[in-house]
Amino acid sequence: MKLVRVYTGEDNESHLDIMDQIELDYVERDGTRTAVAGVTGAQFGLRKEGAFTDFHNAPRRQYVMYLTASVEIGLGDGSTHVMEPGDVLLAEDKSGRGHTSRVIKGGMCAIVRIEP
Numbered sequence: 001m002k003l004v005r006v007y008t009g010e011d012n013e014s015h016l017d018i019m020d021q022i023e024l025d026y027v028e029r030d031g032t033r034t035a036v037a038g039v040t041g042a043q044f045g046l047r048k049e050g051a052f053t054d055f056h057n058a059p060r061r062q063y064v065m066y067l068t069a070s071v072e073i074g075l076g077d078g079s080t081h082v083m084e085p086g087d088v089l090l091a092e093d094k095s096g097r098g099h100t101s102r103v104i105k106g107g108m109c110a111i112v113r114i115e116p
Helices: none
Strands: 002-008 014-020 026-028 041-047 052-056 062-066 070-074 080-083 088-091 099-105 107-113
Touching: none
Parallel strands: 002 088
Antiparallel strands: 002 014, 041 107, 052 099, 062 088, 062 107, 070 080, 070 099
């Protein structure tokens, strides 16, 4: 499992920060849980294999948890990163050019809204 943050840089392009689960700050329950994060809602989304969404921004700060889907995230510089089941995307690129997404393997995602 990895946590990937997509954010807008000073160049107005989306960039990625990639963390492994061991890098999280485990502060509760004898060091086995992170602190509670406030959220405003959650939903499930079915991602259909082959679907492509051209450059777009995150509609709000949100987590996308890849349950069974595999999705390739594309950046303006041509680089890509594949999100696999168990990975979590923290989408924060609400401005700028945004990122693309291509569904490699269809399946479910859970979307957890941090902002309304």
